[in-house]
Amino acid sequence: MRPLILTLVLGFCLCHAAEAANDVRVYILKHQGAGQLVPRLETLAAQNVKVVGDGNRIVATGPPEALNQLDALITALDTAPMQWRVRVMQEQTRGRSGVVLSGSRNSIGYRLGNLGNVAEQSLLVQDGASGFLAVGRDEPFTRAFVAMVGDTTGLAETVDYRRVQTGFSVSPRQSGDQVELVLVPTLERISGEKAGKKILFHRAATRIRIPPGRWVALGETSKRSGTSGLKLTSWRAGNRDILDRLLVRVDPEP
Structure with a gap:
């Protein structure tokens, strides 16, 4: 040099x-x-x-x-480059509503309920650079197969472990009084149990401009399932709503 x-x-x-x-x-x-x-x-x-x-x-x-x-x-x-604290929140809300008609007591009842799950991750990224963050766990998956030992045939099980993770890659760049983000969040979750267990995978990519210091919703998905049933003494009808939201926030790091 x-x-x-x-x-x-x-x-x-x-x-x-x-x-x-x-x-x-x-x-x-x-x-x-x-x-x-x-x-x-x-x-x-x-x-x-x-x-x-x-x-x-x-x-x-x-x-x-x-x-x-x-x-x-x-x-x-010759100044230090801007650094951004990028926070991504994944929010899931489950709601139930329904009505029960009971013939034995001749009464009507309403049931309402909500259950929410929130997961937040953050990453410090230099302006114009790219970063990636992922957290996960090893989930056991059981697989049954036919095994023969001598003259005896039976069912055996083996356990495999697969990585289930949630994370995001992001590239922030200052643009005037806003921040331009290239964001690719990834969400994996487990559905089912035992032999019916599977990994559900969600990925979305977007390029947006957002103001610093404020939560912005990138998108959401909703699912509604309705059920009804008839018993000897009562009739039930209900709805189950699932709402998934993805929010992002960027703050300048001192």
Whole structure:
């Protein structure tokens, strides 16, 4: 790295030896890379300033007044990148409603109930970068098969473990007073029991702009199932509602 910087400095001195009024300055960057800043400095700096860079160093040559302006530009541009705290909430609400007519007591009853589950995950991501977060568990799956031991045939079981996980990948980028998000949430959950157990898989991808500091609903799915039955002394009718919601929130991290 050091020989390359010396080569750059010597090259500047040789190319501009005739320009006695020109200075050569070397800048050590703290937060940004030279590859990120040099193209912007070439556009913003004065025409009589030459800029090259490598790694976290920038070498510039030009009149002292123009380099003083370059000092201010580099100070303004060499800042720590914005970091965002991205929070994703998965919310499921189950509701039941129904009516029961009892012939023995000649009465009518209403039943209402709600059950909610909320899961929240968060991830710290640098502006313009990508991040991925997943949490899960190993779920046992039992499989039955016919086995023969000697002259005896019977049923045997084997247990396999499969990873069930929930997570999301996200890429935030500041856009004015909003944040543009590329978000891909993934939700896996178990349905059924024993031999009928299976993994339900949900995935959604979206690109949105949202204001920081506020929960925004990305989408929701709903399912309704109705049941009715007749017994000797009563009649039942009811509905079961399942509502899944996905919300996201982005906050600047100090």
